[in-house]
Amino acid sequence: MMSRFPLRAVCGRTASLRRVICSSPPEVVPSWDCVKFEDVVRAHHRIRSGIVRTPCERSHWLSLATGCEVYLKSEQLQFTGSFKERGGRNALLSLSAEKKQMGVIAASAGNHALALAWHGSQLGIPVTVIMPTVAPMAKVEKCRSFGVSVVIHGAHIGEAKEYAQSDPQFAGLTYINGYDDPEIVAGAGTLGIEMLEQVPDADFILVPVGGAGLIAGVALAAKTLNPTITVLGVEPERCASFTAALKAGRPVMAPVASTLADGLAVPQVGPHAFEVARHWVDEVVQVTERELSLAMLRLVEMQKAVVEGGGAAGLAALLPGAALDLPRLKGKKVLVPLCGGNIDTTILGRVIERGLSADCRMLRISSAVSDRPGGLADFTRVLASLGASVKDIFHERAWLYSSVDQVLIKCVLETSGSEHNAAIVKGLRQHWPETFRIDGEPGQSSYRG
Numbered sequence: 001m002m003s004r005f006p007l008r009a010v011c012g013r014t015a016s017l018r019r020v021i022c023s024s025p026p027e028v029v030p031s032w033d034c035v036k037f038e039d040v041v042r043a044h045h046r047i048r049s050g051i052v053r054t055p056c057e058r059s060h061w062l063s064l065a066t067g068c069e070v071y072l073k074s075e076q077l078q079f080t081g082s083f084k085e086r087g088g089r090n091a092l093l094s095l096s097a098e099k100k101q102m103g104v105i106a107a108s109a110g111n112h113a114l115a116l117a118w119h120g121s122q123l124g125i126p127v128t129v130i131m132p133t134v135a136p137m138a139k140v141e142k143c144r145s146f147g148v149s150v151v152i153h154g155a156h157i158g159e160a161k162e163y164a165q166s167d168p169q170f171a172g173l174t175y176i177n178g179y180d181d182p183e184i185v186a187g188a189g190t191l192g193i194e195m196l197e198q199v200p201d202a203d204f205i206l207v208p209v210g211g212a213g214l215i216a217g218v219a220l221a222a223k224t225l226n227p228t229i230t231v232l233g234v235e236p237e238r239c240a241s242f243t244a245a246l247k248a249g250r251p252v253m254a255p256v257a258s259t260l261a262d263g264l265a266v267p268q269v270g271p272h273a274f275e276v277a278r279h280w281v282d283e284v285v286q287v288t289e290r291e292l293s294l295a296m297l298r299l300v301e302m303q304k305a306v307v308e309g310g311g312a313a314g315l316a317a318l319l320p321g322a323a324l325d326l327p328r329l330k331g332k333k334v335l336v337p338l339c340g341g342n343i344d345t346t347i348l349g350r351v352i353e354r355g356l357s358a359d360c361r362m363l364r365i366s367s368a369v370s371d372r373p374g375g376l377a378d379f380t381r382v383l384a385s386l387g388a389s390v391k392d393i394f395h396e397r398a399w400l401y402s403s404v405d406q407v408l409i410k411c412v413l414e415t416s417g418s419e420h421n422a423a424i425v426k427g428l429r430q431h432w433p434e435t436f437r438i439d440g441e442p443g444q445s446s447y448r449g
Helices: 015-022 037-050 060-066 084-093 097-102 111-123 137-145 157-166 182-198 213-225 241-248 271-280 289-303 310-318 345-358 375-385 418-429
Strands: 004-006 056-058 069-074 104-107 127-131 149-152 204-208 230-236 283-287 333-338 362-370 389-396 406-414 435-439 446-448
Touching: 037 084, 037 182, 037 213, 056 182, 060 069, 060 289, 069 182, 069 310, 084 111, 084 182, 104 111, 104 157, 111 127, 111 137, 127 137, 127 157, 137 149, 182 213, 182 271, 182 333, 204 213, 204 310, 213 230, 213 271, 230 241, 230 310, 241 271, 241 283, 283 289, 283 310, 289 310, 289 345, 310 333, 345 362, 362 375, 362 418, 375 389, 375 406, 375 418, 418 435
Parallel strands: 069 333, 104 127, 127 149, 204 230, 204 333, 230 283
Antiparallel strands: 004 283, 056 069, 362 406, 362 435, 389 406, 435 446
16 A cells, blocks of 8 residues: 555644644745635636636546546646646736736746746747756747747756746746746636536545645635545655655655656645645545556546646556555545646657556566577467467577577567466466566566466
8 A cells, every 4th residue: 555644644624723733934934825715716717718628527437447436637638738727827817017028937847838838928928938958849849839938957947947046137037936826826726616616526636746736726726615525635656745745844855756747746845835735635645656657558548548647646546556545435426637648759658568567468478498490480379379469579598507409588478467467377388387477677577487
């Protein structure tokens, strides 16, 4: 079972306890009500003419797979492919006339930059985006196509942000934080209003967590409209910055490792977003890379939907064996926002392969077979009779220490699942007893029966 962190253990569910925990000098720590429901309602009316009201529909197949009534909110259908448009448009429309004329600046490697670039171009507000060198070129070119100023600087988003806020050439531009500005949080909260308009009797909402702006806004809106609904946060275990902040009682730097949910890899949650979120959110759990890849695969196969890793985090936590595969969710109406669909096609191909492996639909085996003419042909003939499709195959002679007239065959097979895998190994061993499955992560491979 994956890690989970109940927020009621940190900030309780009574107003008095919340006030005690959240009390700090106002100049240091924002108040938990720095974003109010009225702000979300204003944002809802302010942005609706420029935002897609995305569908929130029940998934028959995912409901069967999870035992819950799963409703998917398809935010990947926004024009730029993510929910970030909600906060971005609200932040731009909230500016004074003078600030609109001067323009805005932001540091982003992807979705926030796209949202500001598109809506800035639509509203006639000059936008400058600082993108780190690791930003996907497809997203860089999309931003440029909107006519905004794109500056490539910094090895990561932290360096890009520092450059945007400190370089004199950007003086006078308003910096818009993609997950912590109150206007961003309020805009994200409109997603919560829409979901409850579409599924008013929902029991749970599963929200991906990165910088905490989305979950802060959604939880604020949903809990205000329906105090009985349960809001659960989901973050990648390789960047559990919200959990780290909860344990410390304030935003702190968390360890970050490479993750499929790169849009959620924010090492430190925003102070405004954190205070709002921990007041309203019920619990936060973590998901593994395996679960993320499997969720993305399920969405492609069952929903015909291409969703990036961070956008699929909510579903990942709900899959069998994951953190929220729990009796209390079975049969309940669960809202799962699919937060974004901006993923490079090359990465998508790798993710699908990882998902197939996690789903036991790819099998790695090794087998010692005859090195004489016809040996490999016999091997592949048996594989075909067992219904296995060969994806990759190669020979090793130097590391086989048995008979000199044998060769070690290693291959990757496409299969239909665990039972098929067992049948393949059993069938091969009837002809070649030294047949083994190869398991484990790269560099940690092991052989087993």
